[in-house]
Amino acid sequence: MARVTPLSGFPEWxxxxxxVEQHVLDVLxxxxxxxxxxxxxxxxxxxxxxxxxxxxxxxxxYVLRRLQEEGEDASADGGRGEKQLGLHFDLTVPFARYVxxxxxxxxxxxxxxxxxxxxxxxxxxxxRFREFVQADIDVVGAGxxxxxxxxxxxxxxxxxxxxxxxxxxxxxxxxxxxxxVAEGFYRGLGLSDVEGVLRQIDKLDKIGVExxxxxxxxxxxxxxxQAAACLDLAAIHGSDTTVVDDVRKLAARYDAAxxxxxxxxxxxxxxxxxxxxxxxxVVVADLRIARGLDYYTGSVYETLLVGHEQLGSIxxxxxxxxxxxxxxxxxxxxGLSVGVSRLVSRLLSAGLMxxxxxxxxAVLVAVTDEDHRAQSDAVAAALRARGIPTxxxxxxxxxxxxxxxxxxxxxxxxxxxxxxxxxxxxxxGEQVGADPTTWAPPAEDLHPRVVPGE
Amino acid sequence: MARVTPLSGFPEWxxxxxxVEQHVLDVLxxxxxxxxxxxxxxxxxxxxxxxxxxxxxxxxxYVLRRLQEEGEDASADGGRGEKQLGLHFDLTVPFARYVxxxxxxxxxxxxxxxxxxxxxxxxxxxxRFREFVQADIDVVGAGxxxxxxxxxxxxxxxxxxxxxxxxxxxxxxxxxxxxxVAEGFYRGLGLSDVEGVLRQIDKLDKIGVExxxxxxxxxxxxxxxQAAACLDLAAIHGSDTTVVDDVRKLAARYDAAxxxxxxxxxxxxxxxxxxxxxxxxVVVADLRIARGLDYYTGSVYETLLVGHEQLGSIxxxxxxxxxxxxxxxxxxxxGLSVGVSRLVSRLLSAGLMxxxxxxxxAVLVAVTDEDHRAQSDAVAAALRARGIPTxxxxxxxxxxxxxxxxxxxxxxxxxxxxxxxxxxxxxxGEQVGADPTTWAPPAEDLHPRVVPGE
Numbered sequence: 001m002a003r004v005t006p007l008s009g010f011p012e013w014x015x016x017x018x019x020v021e022q023h024v025l026d027v028l029x030x031x032x033x034x035x036x037x038x039x040x041x042x043x044x045x046x047x048x049x050x051x052x053x054x055x056x057x058x059x060x061x062y063v064l065r066r067l068q069e070e071g072e073d074a075s076a077d078g079g080r081g082e083k084q085l086g087l088h089f090d091l092t093v094p095f096a097r098y099v100x101x102x103x104x105x106x107x108x109x110x111x112x113x114x115x116x117x118x119x120x121x122x123x124x125x126x127x128r129f130r131e132f133v134q135a136d137i138d139v140v141g142a143g144x145x146x147x148x149x150x151x152x153x154x155x156x157x158x159x160x161x162x163x164x165x166x167x168x169x170x171x172x173x174x175x176x177x178x179x180x181v182a183e184g185f186y187r188g189l190g191l192s193d194v195e196g197v198l199r200q201i202d203k204l205d206k207i208g209v210e211x212x213x214x215x216x217x218x219x220x221x222x223x224x225x226q227a228a229a230c231l232d233l234a235a236i237h238g239s240d241t242t243v244v245d246d247v248r249k250l251a252a253r254y255d256a257a258x259x260x261x262x263x264x265x266x267x268x269x270x271x272x273x274x275x276x277x278x279x280x281x282v283v284v285a286d287l288r289i290a291r292g293l294d295y296y297t298g299s300v301y302e303t304l305l306v307g308h309e310q311l312g313s314i315x316x317x318x319x320x321x322x323x324x325x326x327x328x329x330x331x332x333x334x335g336l337s338v339g340v341s342r343l344v345s346r347l348l349s350a351g352l353m354x355x356x357x358x359x360x361x362a363v364l365v366a367v368t369d370e371d372h373r374a375q376s377d378a379v380a381a382a383l384r385a386r387g388i389p390t391x392x393x394x395x396x397x398x399x400x401x402x403x404x405x406x407x408x409x410x411x412x413x414x415x416x417x418x419x420x421x422x423x424x425x426x427x428x429g430e431q432v433g434a435d436p437t438t439w440a441p442p443a444e445d446l447h448p449r450v451v452p453g454e
Numbered sequence: 455m456a457r458v459t460p461l462s463g464f465p466e467w468x469x470x471x472x473x474v475e476q477h478v479l480d481v482l483x484x485x486x487x488x489x490x491x492x493x494x495x496x497x498x499x500x501x502x503x504x505x506x507x508x509x510x511x512x513x514x515x516y517v518l519r520r521l522q523e524e525g526e527d528a529s530a531d532g533g534r535g536e537k538q539l540g541l542h543f544d545l546t547v548p549f550a551r552y553v554x555x556x557x558x559x560x561x562x563x564x565x566x567x568x569x570x571x572x573x574x575x576x577x578x579x580x581x582r583f584r585e586f587v588q589a590d591i592d593v594v595g596a597g598x599x600x601x602x603x604x605x606x607x608x609x610x611x612x613x614x615x616x617x618x619x620x621x622x623x624x625x626x627x628x629x630x631x632x633x634x635v636a637e638g639f640y641r642g643l644g645l646s647d648v649e650g651v652l653r654q655i656d657k658l659d660k661i662g663v664e665x666x667x668x669x670x671x672x673x674x675x676x677x678x679x680q681a682a683a684c685l686d687l688a689a690i691h692g693s694d695t696t697v698v699d700d701v702r703k704l705a706a707r708y709d710a711a712x713x714x715x716x717x718x719x720x721x722x723x724x725x726x727x728x729x730x731x732x733x734x735x736v737v738v739a740d741l742r743i744a745r746g747l748d749y750y751t752g753s754v755y756e757t758l759l760v761g762h763e764q765l766g767s768i769x770x771x772x773x774x775x776x777x778x779x780x781x782x783x784x785x786x787x788x789g790l791s792v793g794v795s796r797l798v799s800r801l802l803s804a805g806l807m808x809x810x811x812x813x814x815x816a817v818l819v820a821v822t823d824e825d826h827r828a829q830s831d832a833v834a835a836a837l838r839a840r841g842i843p844t845x846x847x848x849x850x851x852x853x854x855x856x857x858x859x860x861x862x863x864x865x866x867x868x869x870x871x872x873x874x875x876x877x878x879x880x881x882x883g884e885q886v887g888a889d890p891t892t893w894a895p896p897a898e899d900l901h902p903r904v905v906p907g908e
Contacts, residue, residue, distance in 0.1 A: 006555065007537075010497035014559055015566070018494050033814035033901075034838045036845030040472050043464035043585050044498075044571060060521075066575035067515045067540070083461075086521070101460065105468055107862045109848050111813075112469070117498060121520035131497050146849060148827060278831070359565075360487035373602060377732070384488045391490030394563050395600060408561045447487075 009122065009130035011341055013348065016358035016448075021133075021344045023355075023450040024164060025115055028135045028338065031160035032113035035152075037137050040112050042094035044119075047083040050097060060120040062087040087119040091136045091337065096324035099140055099331055108142035108331075109149070115340070129341055138335030140323050145332040147267055150299040150319050151274045157303070157315055157336045158275075158282045168353035168452030171306045172314070174275075174282055177289040178268045178299050179318075181247060184261025185233055189226050189254060195294045196220045201234050202290035229254045234288040240276055243285040244269040271299060297321040301336055305346070314343045351453035357410030360389040360448060362441050363423070364406040365415040367396040372417075379417045382436035388446065390415075412445045463576065463584035465795055467802065470812030470902075475587075475798045477809075477904040478618060479569060482589045482792065485614035486567035489606075491591050494566050496548035498573075501537040504551060514574040516541040541573040545590040545791065550778035553594055553785055562596035562785075563603065569794070583795055592789030594777050599786040601721055604753040604773050605728045611757070611769055611790045612733045622807035622906030625760045626768070628729075628736055629691075631743040632722045632753050633772075635701060638715025639687055643680050643708060649748045650674045655688050656744035683708045688742040694730055697739040698723040718752075725753060751775040755790055759800070768797045805907035811864030814843040814902060816895050817877070818860040819869040821850040826871075833871045836890035842900065844869075866899045 006012070013021055029039065051061050064085045088094045091114045099106065115135045122128040137156060139149045154174050161172045183194045191197055200215045209231055216227035229250070236246045244265050251257045268285055275283035292300040296318030303315035315338045323333030347353040363383055365376040376392045383390040391411070393402045399416070403426055406414050415434070416422040423439060424431040440446075460466070467475060483493070505515050518539045542548045545568045553560065569589045576582040591610060593603040608628050615626045637648045645651055654669045663685055670681035683704070690700045698719050705711045722739055729737035746754040750772030757769035769792045777787030801807040817837055819830040830846045837844040845865070847856045853870070857880055860868050869888070870876040877893060878885040894900075 007497065007499070007501075007539075010499060012496055012552065013494070014556060015492040015494055018492070021495075022493060034841070034843050036813060036815040036843060038469040038472070038813045039476060040467070040469055041475075042466055043461065044573070045461070045464060045585065047461075062518045063521055064516045064541070065519060067517055068575070085461075087518070098466065102468060107859075111845070119498070121522070131499065141848075148824075152846075274828070274831075277828075278835070359490060359492045361490040370602075374728070374731075377728075381732070387488070389488050389490060391565070394595075405561075 009128065011129060011132070011345055013344070014358065016355040017344070017348050019355035019358060019448050020348060020353050020450050021340070023167065024340060024344055024347075025133075025135065027163050028160050028340075029113070029115065031156065031163055032135075032137055035111075035156045035159075037111045037113040037156075040095075040098065040114055041116060042088070042091070042098050042114065044087055044117070045085040046088050046094055046097060048086045049083075051086045051089065051093060053093075060089050060122060062119050062121050089120045090118055091116060091134050092138070092323070092335065095136070095138060095140075096331070096333075099324050100326050103142070103326070103329070103331075109139050109145060110141075111137070111139045113137045129345075132339065132341035133344075135338040135340050136317075136335055138323070138333050140331050140333040142329060142331060145319075145334065147270070147298075149334050150267065151271050153317070153334050153336050154271075154283060154299075154301050155275060155278055157301075157338070158279045161303070161315070161338075162279070162282070167450045168347065169305075170308060170352065172282065173284055173304045173306055174315075175284055175286040175289055175302045175304065176268070176271055176275075176299060177285065177287055177293065178264045178271075179293045179297055180260050180264025181268055181287065182233070182264075182290070182293055184258040184264050185247070185251060185256050186230065188251060188256030188258040188261055189222075189229055191220060191222055191226055191230070193220055197222075197230060198290040198293050201230060201288065204234060204288060204290075225254070229256065234290075237284060237286040237288065239272065239281060239284045241269050241272055243272060243287075247287065267298065292316065292318050295320075299334065303336075305343075308346060308350075311342070311346055314339050353450055354453045355448050355450055357412075357448045359391075359409045359411060361391045361409065361411045362388055362446055363390045363413045363415050364402070364409075364411045365390060365392045365417060366399060366402045367393045368417065369396045372396075375417050376415075379415055379421065379436045383415075383439075386437075386440065388440060410448075413441055463582065465583060465586070465799055467798075468812065470809040471798075471802050473809035473812060473902050474802060474807050474904050475794070477621065478794060478798055478801075479587075479589065481617050482614050482794075483567070483569065485610065485617055486589075486591055489565075489610045489613075491565045491567040491610075494549075494552065494568055495570060496542070496545070496552050496568065498541055498571070499539040500542050500548055500551060502540045503537075505540045505543065505547060507547075514543050514576060516573050516575050543574045544572055545570060545588050546592070546777070546789065549590070549592060549594075550785070550787075553778050554780050557596070557780070557783070557785075563593050563599060564595075565591070565593045567591045583799075586793065586795035587798075589792040589794050590771075590789055592777070592787050594785050594787040596783060596785060599773075599788065601724070601752075604721065604788050605725050607771070607788050607790050608725075608737060608753075608755050609729060609732055611755075611792070612729075612736045615757070615769070615792075616733070616736070621904045622801065623759075624762060624806065626736065627738055627758045627760055628769075629738055629740040629743055629756045629758065630722070630725055630729075630753060631739065631741055631747065632718045632725075633747045633751055634714050634718025635722055635741065636687070636718075636744070636747055638712040638718050639701070639705060639710050640684065642705060642710030642712040642715055643676075643683055645674060645676055645680055645684070647674055651676075651684060652744040652747050655684060655742065658688060658742060658744075679708070683710065688744075691738060691740040691742065693726065693735060693738045695723050695726050697726060697741075701741065721752065746770065746772050749774075753788065757790075759797075762800060762804075765796070765800055768793050807904055808907045809902050809904055811866075811902045813845075813863045813865060815845045815863065815865045816842055816900055817844045817867040817869050818856070818863075818865045819844060819846045819871060820853055820856045821847045822871065823850045826850075829871050830869075833869055833875065833890045837869075837893075840891075840894065842894060864902075867895055 213227045216222040298319030300318035302313040317336035319334040324331040380390040423434040670676040752773035754772035756767040771790035773788040778785040834844040877888040
């Protein structure tokens with residue numbers, strides 16, 4: 001085991017980084033539960049044929065093989081009738097399968113959160129993670145799912161991420177769009193290859209307005225006027241319902257009004273209005289968002305970290321009319337997924353969030369000599385019985401050395417047992433008499449805290 | 455996605471089962487942190503050559519292949535210089551690698567807990583899990599690790615499992631043995647193939663005393679008297695230090711006393727004595743425990759659920775003199791691993807532990823009509839702001855139907871908004887006026903609770 005090198009794309013944190021990640025996960029979990037989302041976990045693997053239902057992701061899947069299959073045709077089932085398995089690359093595919101498998105035992109609409117690792121066989125040189133934690137919320141209905149869940153889901157996420165503001169998370173901006181608006185507008189213009197148009201609009205950031213206009217003409221067969229209309233639509237954004245009026249005016253100008261567009265505008269307007277009341281300034285309609293619209297059927301969401309926009313979306317999702325279907329029943333859904341590892345990686349590397357210490361321990365009990373270790377153990381037990389995370393010194397070294405043991409770990413207090421117990425705050429040097437059955441550290445020292453970086 | 459069938463060996467729980475599992479994990483985490491163990495997570499994959507260092511486990515490893523490698527020689531690195539990767543089958547191998555990789559940034563002795571999934575490519579017909587959650591604690595030293603950690607670690611686990619007694623976990627019995635006792639005794643007898651003897655002793659449960667005696671003679675070259683001595687040693691067990699005296703007497707009878715035996719007895723005696731004081735009746739010396747002794751170098755632990763002994767050990771571990779080594783430094787360790795999935799699976803299937811509901815929600819706010827949904831959302835926000843998990847009814851159906859929505863999910867309270875708000879306990883039918891800014895459910899209804907089964 002001499003040669004140990006990190007694996008590119010498989011992030012790991014030191015204990016103090018894990019304190020930050022754990023805090024992020026705890027806050028997300030708490031917020032999701034406050035809103036009535038039930039926690040589930042699914043297995044990490046799915047049959048390969050399920051994972052490959054969407055061709056676009058086929059390159060990213062890790063396929064499993066039992067080692068003793070070596071030499072057999074790895075792409076077949078080895079004659080055992082076992083399905084070939086792959087690691088899930090998101091939490092949506094497994095959730096859809098879980099819903100179908102347990103439909104008779106779940107109550108719909110079913111609100112669930114799910115916090116697990118996912119894997120993608122990205123090429124490491126792209127600097128993308130191959131293993132990362134996602135935190136998803138979804139609401140799934142049986143047969144139908146009211147629109148108001150498309151309003152609720154991004155607001156729950158905004159609240160969850162907002163709860164991390166006080167420990168150093170920059171503000172977030174949730175960008176929303178609606179498939180029905182884009183599709184209704186394009187069709188009203190006379191452009192029927194909706195997905196083709198969306199694919200070009202998605203290139204705006206990379207190649208700019210003029211190049212996209214050229215492509216819309218060259219590849220989507222748009223007239224110059226149609227291309228201009230698409231670009232005008234993409235330029236509309238804002239955090240109040242004037243956005244709806246702007247789109248309606250644009251549609252009137254190009255004679256592109258359709259029923260689908262009106263449905264989409266009513267939905268988008270309702271979302272913007274509710275978000276403006278419940279989370280002012282967080283949710284912004286942005287008609288340029290194209291990624292996801294080819295996939296989702298209603299609302300679509302992306303989330304930017306203000307000041308870190310180049311990180312890309314840290315939380316994306318949308319509405320599907322068919323999250324799952326078993327041929328007889330259809331399950332529409334709406335959800336959002338936080339890329340926790342990407343977020344935590346940035347928080348740590350940019351020093352935005354930090355832990356006050358990397359160990360849970362608030363008190364280190366010194367050991368006078370090894371024959372009296374039981375006395376120190378008893379003090380530790382008394383403190384733990386009152387919920388105070390406590391450790392006992394590794395050895396009965398000189399007290400100066402035992403204090404260094406605490407100091408190196410960021411443990412704020414060292415306890416000296418004896419007939420008259422003493423406890424020392426090693427930061428201030430203050431040392432006082434104390435009773436292990438009643439003394440407690442200040443609340444802010446009880447557990448490691450996560451705080452904004454310097 | 456029409457055909458959906460569970461995968462054998464990959465357990466999943468319904469939401470109320472997950473409440474139980476989450477509670478078990480929360481209690482373990484809390485106890486580990488009270489004792490100063492820092493939480494870490496490692497990636498799920500390790501280079502295959504690391505995973506195969508111990509030949510015995512080679513059959514159980516899942517090897518990963520990126521899908522686009524298809525057709526290439528799957529056992530080679532595809533010419534990309536990428537190491538072949540496998541899923542970890544325990545948390546010890548990755549922890550050892552993590553220690554080496556981060557040795558310069560960790561403080562030793564380093565106490566960590568780690569709660570993650572592991573994977574083993576067991577044949578499904580054996581009815582064993584292929585994916586399961588483990589909860590490990592380990593203490594690792596740099597160069598040396600004092601014996602008292604071999605006392606501490608099983609006591610921490612006994613406390614963690616003991617904290618689950620009140621919610622239905624049967625009592626546990628931690629069985630301990632010590633490699634030095636067995637090896638010292640066998641060598642004192644003149645038997646030098648210590649691992650061979652241990653392998654035969656390990657068969658006692660399966661084939662009985664007489665057959666094991668025959669095998670010791672036939673395969674380990676023992677005399678009938680040596681075989682009898684080994685079996686006499688294996689018969690010794692007890693929860694106080696008379697066990698030490700019994701072994702000492704036995705060694706005197708067979709003239710098998712050695713320094714190694716004495717060292718082992720001193721260690722075992724110290725463990726039994728400390729455990730008797732700190733967790734009476736939980737820790738039992740059992741000299742028959744052989745599994746693990748070929749692997750560990752000092753104490754070894756197994757844990758039985760009283761009344762469910764046939765389930766096997768739910769928590770095992772021991773002391774290694776070399777958990778990890780980078781050629782220059784050696785890192786001895788001692789640890790224990792709870793098989794959480796095995797445990798939770800039994801708790802659920804035997805009905806030993808159950809959740810009061812499968813959703814976090816304490817209150818469902820009814821919706822009078824869709825035009826007044828915002829009023830219900832405002833009530834929910836007021837309740838959540840005070841930490842009360844709250845949901846809003848999916849639709850403005852008749853109130854009877856909205857009450858059924860709550861009833862089907864086990865939500866105890868339904869809130870009727872209006873000029874005079876009312877809240878109904880749907881179990882008793884009692885309905886009272888209430889203020890969303892001050893009302894709270896009884897503490898026992900605030901969150902789903904885990905309770906002993908009927």
